Amino acid sequence: MxxxxxxxxxxxxxxxxxxxxxxxxxxxxxxxxxxxxxxxxxxxxxxxxxxxxxxxxxxxxxxxxxxxxxxxxxxxxxxxxxxxxxxxxxxxxxxxxPEYINILLDNCLNTGSAYGKTELCDDLTAALKVHADKTDILLYLGVDARYMVCKQAVKAIKVLEDADVKFTVLENEPASGAQLDFLIGAANETKEQMTACAKALDEFKTVVVYDPNDAKAIKQTFKEYGVETKAEIITYTAFLAKLHDEGKLRAKSTGKTVVFQDPYQLSRDLGETEEARKVISAFAELHEMLLNRAETVWAGNILMAEYLPEVINEVSARRLYNAESIGETAVVTACVSEYAALKNVEQNEIEILSIEDLILD
Ligand code: SF4
Ligand code: SF4
Structure with a gap:
């Protein structure tokens, strides 16, 4: 080779x-x-x-x-x-x-998403219409939220609406290249997808990136592959922390006690661990799970579940056991793909919440 x-x-x-x-x-x-x-x-x-x-x-x-x-x-x-x-x-x-990777790859190249889906759910379509006009701020949702977990995409939009943020969401959002990077690394096709994405993001002053996987691609991998963006790129969690500092999240206690599942893309790759904790602590009592922050353990995702469903289900179940074994009853996620993977585990002991769930409770 x-x-x-x-x-x-x-x-x-x-x-x-x-x-x-x-x-x-x-x-x-x-x-x-x-x-x-x-x-x-x-x-x-x-x-x-x-x-x-x-x-x-x-x-x-x-x-x-x-x-x-x-x-x-x-x-x-x-x-x-x-x-x-x-x-x-x-x-x-x-x-x-392998053939199962070729299928995902072809979908990425033909539709922009490994899942091969092009239709959005009705609620998200309606929410996008409200935010079609051009503003300074783009909320970049990513393919997992748009096509696989659209209820969470709608909630991400609702949280910003409630905080009176004026923002745009693109009807035809370009893929970030994160899925292609996972499937085939630094291929020309990956760089081309990233370059097209950067061009679309450059139309905005600030881009709030909802999915940590896209945030890692845009903030880190783009640079590694020589792709430049002029827009200010901020993760969704960091943007929420900023809104919280400005008093725009209208924090109130939900009475819940939770642990936080650090997405590795935020904690290990982008060094962002405290922003989510700041927001969560405004709405719930935050405890720490074994192996947190940069030591976090990945809790599964939707993409790998396409070809290794049983293994990914076991990955997610084992991470839930980390919370259960210290007597915790609720896990908050900041990654829509981990959220979906954890929700797929059949169990009744641990409540799975996104940060948006907590804020909109
Ligand atoms: S700890 Fe050992 S097995 Fe793991 S990456 Fe380092 S050299 Fe390889
Ligand atoms: S810890 Fe395992 S799954 Fe994670 S990057 Fe290393 S070899 Fe891959």
Missing amino acids: NMSEKCKQHVDSCRFCWMCHHICPIGNATGHERSTARARALGISLVNRGAIELDEIMDNIYECCTCGACVHDCTTGWDPVMFTKEVRLRAALENKL
């Missing part, structure tokens, strides 16, 4: 250690050593040495959710996310992607 020297070095160095395998949400859910960073590096190194074919490890390459817990934990500085994403790119270039 044609792999960069940098990635080869990380693969060959990482594969002799397993110090991070206990914090891998996928490895813990499957119970398989093969799902962890170390085993993935070992498999890639076997391909690089010609001992096995790339096709033989592709399922394993797509088991990684790229949450970066291993990268964060690795005291020697090796980066399994980097080499996993590079293998995805190489496999795409060599036409060796």
Whole structure:
């Protein structure tokens, strides 16, 4: 396999250690050593040495959710996310992607979303009409909220309306490229999608990004791929914290006691941990879960549930158990995809709330 020297070095160095395998949400859910960073590096190194074919490890390459817990934990500085994403790119270039990934990829290229959906729910369509006029502020919803969890998208809009914010929501919102980046890494198609998105965002002074996955792409990955945005980019949670500071959220106690599920894109990648806590604390008593802030454990998402539904359900159930085991009864999320994944778990012990749910309670 044609792999960069940098990635080869990380693969060959990482594969002799397993110090991070206990914090891998996928490895813990499957119970398989093969799902962890170390085993993935070992498999890639076997391909690089010609001992096995790339096709033989592709399922394993797509088991990684790229949450970066291993990268964060690795005291020697090796980066399994980097080499996993590079293998995805190489496999795409060599036409060796698994069929279930090709389907998601084609959907992304043809419709802008891996789910292949183009119709919005009626409530969201109605809400978009109210915010069609151009203003200085764009609320960027992202494909997960628009097509898969539209009730939460409507609530995100309602929270800003209640705070008297004047904002626009695009009827034809361009994809951020975050899904393509997950599926095939730094391919030309990913960069093209990101460039088109940046151009649309540049029409606004400020862009409030609802989904942490898009926020990470726009605030971090765009720069890595040489895509520039002139607009001020702010996460939805940071924008809410600002509204709270300005007294516009009309905070009131819901009487609930909750823990917060840090989305890794905010806490590990963007270094944003206190903004959500500030808002949540204005509406509920906030306790801390084991493994919080930059140490957070990913709680699942909708995209990987498209091809690994049982594993993702187990990932989400295990994260809920972290809350249940310390006697907590409610988890607040700031990531619409984690919210949907946690809601999919059949259980009655823990209430799943978004920050919008808490504010609109
Ligand atoms: S990422 Fe670091 S801690 Fe994890 S297996 Fe590789 S070398 Fe070990
Ligand atoms: S990025 Fe996350 S899912 Fe992938 S190997 Fe590391 S800890 Fe596991």
